[in-house]
Amino acid sequence: MQGMTNAIIRAEWFKLFRQSRTWYALGALLLLQVVLLLNAWYQGGSILDMLLDNLKQSFHFQGELLNGHLLVYIVLNTMWFHLPLILMIVVSGMLTTEAETGTLRTVMMTGISKRRYIASKFRVAISFTALTVVLVALTSGSLSYLFFGTGDLFVFHGALNFFESPDAFFRLGMAFIAGIFSMVFFSVSSLLLAVIFRETVKTWIVAAFFLIVSNLLLQMQIGQGWTRKLFFANLNDTWQLFFEYHINWAEIGVSLLILTIYIAAIVVAGIWWFDKKDIA
Amino acid sequence: MRIFLMCLGLLLSMNVHAQAELSLDKFRSRLDGIEAFKANVKLETDIDFIQMPVKTAVMYYERNQPVKVESEDFVLVPKRGVDLLLSEIF
Structure with missing residues (x-):
């Protein structure tokens, strides 16, 4: 049984990296980072001047704030929209392409368990998402530190927060780890949508709509107290909590736990839906 | 008496x-x-909207020259208050 599951997972990985879409997506993410770095190179100084203009009237600044840490933080902000969008396109394509080309029907005729088949897709989707976030962290880190060096990280999160270089490095690393949970949430959601809609373009449109609505709901900060904590949209900025001056580990832990429950619920719903539905 | x-x-x-x-x-x-002196200083920021750890820096004083503060970290040096002349103390 386990051997069969492993074989399906290996096949899924093979199919995923055989798709040109996957390489285009990874290439786009790398290119996006280069564009962000170039933008920072040209405009970073003036943006910082604009943000810190009032402060500069009263203080002399000693040291460089436009450094690798700030650049990694800017790349981290692609987790709001760019990164989940690209991940959703690739991950949903793992099923919709097969459904459209007839591969899915052929595979199902071989007698593979539907549950095991879709569960393997969810497992590969989660691993691929985590790997992509790690790749983004490594590439953005190496490019940013290579060209801009290190220094204190300056972020605006409730107040003007300044973190010393080792602390900044730790917080950025933890933010990427927390970000994996949010990205996995969007990835498995897109795979659930693929299970429901089966058509590539239709799934992309609904997935993009879901992402946009999630971002809008996040900005609205719906709910009070526990309802606010439980609402899925409010959990997707958990990684930002690492940039509060005093890290609230308990709040981050609870948010990530709830997000994990949502992810598990989406995976279970996806498996159930796929198992229930006929393969046309 | x-x-x-x-x-x-x-x-x-x-x-x-x-x-x-x-x-x-x-x-x-x-x-x-005193013609010149160098001192290690600790800079602590106490402003509501700024959160910053305590920083260390080296302060250089030279007669009739503006005070210089150097640090390997990023530091905020107030424009007024640090640029004192010793003769202005009294």
């Missing part, structure tokens, strides 16, 4: 005042003799 005590008190206070003036003059002349 009372007049004697009052005169004694007046003389003593004049003496103390004169001694204080003398000490101050000595101190002032010693400060005037």
